Amino acid sequence: MRNQFNIFKNLDKITILLFLALIFIGWINIYAAEINESHTSIFDFSQRYGKQFIWIIAAILLGLIILAFDVKFFPAFAYVIYGGIMLLLIGVLLFGTTVNASKSWFQIGGIAIQPAEFAKYATALALAKIIYDTKSKIKTFKDLIKPVVLLAIPVMLIFLQNDTGSAIVFSTFVIVLYRENYIPGWLLLLGIFAVFLFILTLLVNEFIIIGILSSIFLLTAIILRKKPASIRQLLLILLVINTYVYGVSYVFDQILQPHQKMRIAVLIDETVDLRGAGYNLHQSKIAIGSGGLTGKGFLQGTQTKFSFVPEQGTDFIFCTVGEEWGFLGSSLLIILFLTLLIRIILLAERQRSTFSRAFGYGLASVIFFHFTINIGMTIGLIPVIGIPLPFISSGGSSLWAFTIFLFTFLKLDSRRLDLL
Amino acid sequence: MLNQHQSPEIGSRKKNAIIFFIILIGVLYITRLFFLQVLDHRYKIYAESNIQRIITDYAARGLIYDRNGELIVYNEPYYDLMVVPGQVGAMDTTEFTRLLGITRPQFESRLQTARSYSRFKSSVFEKQISKDIFAALQEKLFKYPGFFVQPRTLRKYPYPVAAHTFGYVGEAGPTDIAADPYYQPGDYIGISGIEKHYEEILRGQKGTRIVMVDALNRDIGSFQDGRYDTIALAGTDIYASLDIELQQYGEQLLKNKRGSIVAIEPSSGEILALVSSPGYDPNLLVGRVRSQNYRKLQEDTLKPLFNRALMASYPPGSVFKVANFLIGLQEGGITTHSRYSCPGYYYSGGITVRCRSHPQPVNVETALQYSCNTFSCIQFRNTLELPKFQSMQEALNTWRDHIVSMGFGITFNSDLSHELPGQIGSSDYYDQIYGPRGWKALTVISLAIGQGEIGTTPVQLANLAATVANRGYYITPHVIKAIGTPENLNPEFIEPRYTSIDSIHFETIARAMFETVESGTGRYSRIPDITMGGKTGTVQNPHGENHSAFIAFAPFENPKIAVSVIVENAGGGATWAAPISSLMIEKYINREINRTWFEKRILDAEF
Numbered sequence A: 001m002r003n004q005f006n007i008f009k010n011l012d013k014i015t016i017l018l019f020l021a022l023i024f025i026g027w028i029n030i031y032a033a034e035i036n037e038s039h040t041s042i043f044d045f046s047q048r049y050g051k052q053f054i055w056i057i058a059a060i061l062l063g064l065i066i067l068a069f070d071v072k073f074f075p076a077f078a079y080v081i082y083g084g085i086m087l088l089l090i091g092v093l094l095f096g097t098t099v100n101a102s103k104s105w106f107q108i109g110g111i112a113i114q115p116a117e118f119a120k121y122a123t124a125l126a127l128a129k130i131i132y133d134t135k136s137k138i139k140t141f142k143d144l145i146k147p148v149v150l151l152a153i154p155v156m157l158i159f160l161q162n163d164t165g166s167a168i169v170f171s172t173f174v175i176v177l178y179r180e181n182y183i184p185g186w187l188l189l190l191g192i193f194a195v196f197l198f199i200l201t202l203l204v205n206e207f208i209i210i211g212i213l214s215s216i217f218l219l220t221a222i223i224l225r226k227k228p229a230s231i232r233q234l235l236l237i238l239l240v241i242n243t244y245v246y247g248v249s250y251v252f253d254q255i256l257q258p259h260q261k262m263r264i265a266v267l268i269d270e271t272v273d274l275r276g277a278g279y280n281l282h283q284s285k286i287a288i289g290s291g292g293l294t295g296k297g298f299l300q301g302t303q304t305k306f307s308f309v310p311e312q313g314t315d316f317i318f319c320t321v322g323e324e325w326g327f328l329g330s331s332l333l334i335i336l337f338l339t340l341l342i343r344i345i346l347l348a349e350r351q352r353s354t355f356s357r358a359f360g361y362g363l364a365s366v367i368f369f370h371f372t373i374n375i376g377m378t379i380g381l382i383p384v385i386g387i388p389l390p391f392i393s394s395g396g397s398s399l400w401a402f403t404i405f406l407f408t409f410l411k412l413d414s415r416r417l418d419l420l
Numbered sequence B: 001m002l003n004q005h006q007s008p009e010i011g012s013r014k015k016n017a018i019i020f021f022i023i024l025i026g027v028l029y030i031t032r033l034f035f036l037q038v039l040d041h042r043y044k045i046y047a048e049s050n051i052q053r054i055i056t057d058y059a060a061r062g063l064i065y066d067r068n069g070e071l072i073v074y075n076e077p078y079y080d081l082m083v084v085p086g087q088v089g090a091m092d093t094t095e096f097t098r099l100l101g102i103t104r105p106q107f108e109s110r111l112q113t114a115r116s117y118s119r120f121k122s123s124v125f126e127k128q129i130s131k132d133i134f135a136a137l138q139e140k141l142f143k144y145p146g147f148f149v150q151p152r153t154l155r156k157y158p159y160p161v162a163a164h165t166f167g168y169v170g171e172a173g174p175t176d177i178a179a180d181p182y183y184q185p186g187d188y189i190g191i192s193g194i195e196k197h198y199e200e201i202l203r204g205q206k207g208t209r210i211v212m213v214d215a216l217n218r219d220i221g222s223f224q225d226g227r228y229d230t231i232a233l234a235g236t237d238i239y240a241s242l243d244i245e246l247q248q249y250g251e252q253l254l255k256n257k258r259g260s261i262v263a264i265e266p267s268s269g270e271i272l273a274l275v276s277s278p279g280y281d282p283n284l285l286v287g288r289v290r291s292q293n294y295r296k297l298q299e300d301t302l303k304p305l306f307n308r309a310l311m312a313s314y315p316p317g318s319v320f321k322v323a324n325f326l327i328g329l330q331e332g333g334i335t336t337h338s339r340y341s342c343p344g345y346y347y348s349g350g351i352t353v354r355c356r357s358h359p360q361p362v363n364v365e366t367a368l369q370y371s372c373n374t375f376s377c378i379q380f381r382n383t384l385e386l387p388k389f390q391s392m393q394e395a396l397n398t399w400r401d402h403i404v405s406m407g408f409g410i411t412f413n414s415d416l417s418h419e420l421p422g423q424i425g426s427s428d429y430y431d432q433i434y435g436p437r438g439w440k441a442l443t444v445i446s447l448a449i450g451q452g453e454i455g456t457t458p459v460q461l462a463n464l465a466a467t468v469a470n471r472g473y474y475i476t477p478h479v480i481k482a483i484g485t486p487e488n489l490n491p492e493f494i495e496p497r498y499t500s501i502d503s504i505h506f507e508t509i510a511r512a513m514f515e516t517v518e519s520g521t522g523r524y525s526r527i528p529d530i531t532m533g534g535k536t537g538t539v540q541n542p543h544g545e546n547h548s549a550f551i552a553f554a555p556f557e558n559p560k561i562a563v564s565v566i567v568e569n570a571g572g573g574a575t576w577a578a579p580i581s582s583l584m585i586e587k588y589i590n591r592e593i594n595r596t597w598f599e600k601r602i603l604d605a606e607f
């Protein structure tokens, strides 16, 4: 019976080690990015790196508290937690503090809390619960209604906070829906293709894309000239795609603000707007690019230290990794993330309960999305969208939310035999 | 419930697909990093040459000359000490603060302010550093990474006059920046006067340069050979119509008095002098002392910031008989043959308007010459009661339209800032007070002698003198003669504006004004060798001593100058305003004053 109270029993050690490695990497890189000549101690609480140390200690405590919960608490209270966080999201709209144009913070004493960070966790819980409660073997379109509503509520509320970055994170839950047979693979691929085509249309003149697609069609048509039925089908697809491409470009010419268009234009050549949208990206690429193979060494980065890279401790923390640790260091960080993601997926797959599995996939999806967007943005593959790098970026809310998220899953995994 | 609703194979296929996708992104990113960090050496070069700094090249503001080519507004260079907080590194702060003469907490708080604006964009650390500090600082600047000096210019006025006309320049505020993306914080913008009206011509086009600086804060050349630099274009010079000597003389004449002088060249509408007294030295509203001085001027009870020449509205008194007689002649209320005798007052329906003693009887010319109130009232009433008018309203509106055609009750909307229209009584106004049938010509008889519901500004009165000088039209009074070169006349203001009065009537009134100065109320101010026309006025002032008013033009045959003068609380027009007008005319035409005793009396006067 003593084992009942050992909260560390059966905890996945690989995941714990990866977690500790990531938060440590985050901390020392925040220190390198933000170091202040007159406050050089990494424990100086007046500085971001000192504060981050407090956040880390608090995060680990929160993780331990999560482990102390009874495992059945999470499925049982999934909706309650979800409802509570949604109320906080409404509350922040009414009583919140505005930071960088986003009204998404609660200021409590010296600590700023961003409920949107916790909304991802709550949504993953509630989504897992819905999936668990849906007993039908073959999922129909009707089964999709509940999950979609569940996702739409936080997305809407976070959009209203003017925090577009956090809102689009929720699109990542389609991975969970795919895994749990709510949506077929071809639809997901089609979605990815649509997003890809969408970005391409914004980058390249729409008529070039339409021209290329039409030429491909022409070639295929010549090859398939014996099969008129296939040609008709192809023609239809071509028509749909071309309309889509033209529509996207037309609508976005009308809707996108000039500064938003600029954010996309700088992906091709950041020098078109060096003083504005291109500035961050250009400086970010200089910092990372100048790191070379092995990097300049800990605290030796000049670009990040001279503050050329904006938000270097938070959204652009990867620049410091790139500059000081070089290609080897940044690749290692990417590999650590991939390992963590794959580990979480493997753990998810060994769950007996659908709840735990869906929740595990939810966790992996959210980390994956943050990872992809954040690093993609610093290396100029994705437009600048301000969301943090999990466990690495400085800031309490993000770190705590991801820690709770991860430790809830570890708890579920450690008691996987108790849950059905 | 162990994966009961799906076969394990499908689940595992999906798991593999997801893992594959994750690894795909990872590989893509690592490949991208390999290109960025290992293959592409450009970024190392950028980083080695270290840091870009965006420097604004402020365009030199256009200069302002007077009508004779005299430089009246120019730029004086100075330096702002700028800081890029993110580049501030280890330095000898003690030495730096001693050099600037600031304290350590000041240093910290300014750095904090700059940091909160932007860590990586420059902001002003110390405005307008003195030449001495600049010299000392420039040698040591390399020791203070993150700091650099930005050359700027300030307006300088060699003649401390015409402040209202010049207006002033200040830093663009949030509303300016919101209204026009050209402006950035720290840019200068014309806030009033010529500086505001001609802002786009004067400001030129600022440029930006991206330069690379090394770790020692030294400029090591332009970024990518200046591919992204834009060149600053200096502003265009402009030529004011002011005669700066005349302007200066006018301000001297009104010293220790309150009032205004407006002088216009009738043939062009160009303002030769625009004096509002008390005024102030335009050099006071320049640079870092501007807001402090502005506040002081604002609190001054004599209101030096108030431009009386354009904004003060006075009932013009007898000066307005010029306009009224023109309307009487035009409408047929009187003719040049009309004669009336004046018993020393006008009396009708219980209303008495007093006159003074003067030769009898009077016609339109002698009535103006002696400023006869009786004749004025009779002709005004005759005109309004002409049988061709169906109603009192129609009559008064006709009168008012004529007045407006002479430039009253409206603003000229030229390049003068803060101009006010004054007011001219309208039939609507009287209808409201007395009811549509409650008033008649006698009710509004005070308009006949320029009193009552009537307010005119000094520039409008000078324009009336110019209109008479031109015998029937005026050109919008304006203060900028030419743009770029003296020959390139300001195209905005060349159209003549004809009044609704025939020029033959102007001929009559002009002759009457000539006689006024030769042998009428203005004879005391006659200039021996210059022919001139004029009209005196006494502005009733319920709050104290009457204001003295005079309008004039000269020479009579080929007028070069038209003037209006108002001296507040000075008494009759003949005693103060007329002599000042004649001195202005003498100064402008002869370029010197022969009547020194006459001049001395004015200069010594105080009101």
Ligand SMILES: [Zn+2]
Binding pocket: B342, B344, B345, B355, B356, B358, B371, B372, B373, B374, B375
């Ligand atoms: Zn009389």
